[in-house]
Amino acid sequence: MKAVITGENDERVGVNLLDNNDIEHGIEMEFDGEIKYHEQDGYPDKFENRSLIDENEPVNQARRYARYYVNRERGYDTINWREDPDRILAAAVAVAELDRETVLEYFGGLYAQVRSHFGDADRPVPLPEGAAPGHVSYQQDIYLGLADDTLASLADLGDELEVSTLPDEPAQSIESLVARLLEAAPADAAVPEPSDLTIDVTSGVHVRWDDASGQYHHERHGQPDLERDPDARFDVKPFAPDGVEDFQFQLVHNLCCQVRDCYIEMGVVPPEPFRIKGLGKHQIATLYEHYDYYQRYHDPSATIDWDALEPAEHRDGQLTDV
Incomplete structure (x- = not known):
């Protein structure tokens, strides 16, 4: 994916984008991310005329990346919270920093729920x-107590981490994971203190299931009465953790896989620390499972070609006003 801001007025921002199939997109969006104009010449214009994945998903990727790009370049709140890798990374670090008692305080219900199957x-x-x-x-929402400058400092961190991979065994410890996330950034990167990444409140345990026809359903419990969106949402299958530390590690790993998914959904290769396998967001894992368009990133035993996608880059070109 390659993009450039083509102009901005008091209502919208314009983006010119070249997708991974070398199809050019012209996109205009409002400052909240609502796309008001999208023109491209490589796929059918109408959703119903596109193939479900091979033609529709590149269009979706272009829109996601355009929102992400405008957020990074202009700072507008154009990204849906479920598609924001910085917020999810912040939640992963906050969860990783908790002691055993606090893990059970916030997530004891989820701990019992996943274990109840075994x-x-x-x-x-x-x-x-x-x-x-x-x-x-099972899902559970996390609301962080984030200062604005703390979240802003994560924007560079997510792109610039230089470690080769996250630890994939709980024995390597939560502390090691946090250290590798926060200390591997370049020396001049603005790195938040782990103590700045705190949990404000969590929801109850939500249940997501599919029926015999394949239709998905949700049942939500204990949603906090807050006038804001969550910062992240666990999305885990029933499993039998080997104690609270293993449970905590798997929660952090799930969020780190969701960071990976955010980049995959935009059609760009994830930063190196997030080139990991495992279940992240359940919804896109369904696409990984059933369609060849994506690799099986959710499958721990899969072989992944991490170079199959392109990096996020700026692209040279003539700029035009919106």
């Missing part, structure tokens, strides 16, 4: 009618 742990949230145990995943 032993005698009580299930805090009963399975909805029609939800088969093998077809459920």
